Amino acid sequence: MNSPLRAVRFIKALAVRAVVATALVTATTLPAQLRAQQPVNIPVDRVVAVVGDYPILWSDVLEELSQRRAAGLQVPEDSIAQLTLARSIVDEMVAVEVMVQRARTDTSITVADADLTTTVEQQMKRLRDQFKTDPELLQALKGEASGRSRSIGVG
Numbered sequence: 001m002n003s004p005l006r007a008v009r010f011i012k013a014l015a016v017r018a019v020v021a022t023a024l025v026t027a028t029t030l031p032a033q034l035r036a037q038q039p040v041n042i043p044v045d046r047v048v049a050v051v052g053d054y055p056i057l058w059s060d061v062l063e064e065l066s067q068r069r070a071a072g073l074q075v076p077e078d079s080i081a082q083l084t085l086a087r088s089i090v091d092e093m094v095a096v097e098v099m100v101q102r103a104r105t106d107t108s109i110t111v112a113d114a115d116l117t118t119t120v121e122q123q124m125k126r127l128r129d130q131f132k133t134d135p136e137l138l139q140a141l142k143g144e145a146s147g148r149s150r151s152i153g154v155g
Contacts, residue, residue, distance in 0.1 A: 048090055051097040056090065064089050 049056040069075055076082055131137040
């Protein structure tokens with residue numbers, strides 16, 4: 001009687017040892033296998049041009065294209081024409097950024113206070129001439145500030 005019970009216990013112990021050994025082997029080799037896999041690269045955005053240290057992103061080009069489409073631009077259906085349009089948008093964005101960077105570094109542009117005062121006074125006179133009275137002008141300016149008035153020209 002003692003012998004069959006011993007055999008069952010022995011078999012159970014072997015089975016437990018086999019499960020533990022399998023778990024240990026799996027636990028030590030699985031992380032190595034996972035580390036060996038290459039990471040999945042999902043592009044979020046990409047740089048299409050760099051001006052100085054300023055990158056122009058593909059998402060910037062798509063945003064500009066969307067704005068133009070909203071303004072009435074007919075986007076071609078032909079993929080080559082679409083690519084040509086995208087390239088022209090990139091070229092324009094590069095040109096604008098070049099001008100912006102040049103303007104930031106160019107300190108030779110100066111405006112005399114007298115010139116500025118004269119220009120502001122001329123614009124104020126043109127603005128006042130659009131209205132019969134100063135209260136009308138003030139009302140228009142208040143409305144313009146809150147976005148509720150007719151457009152007032154200053155140029």
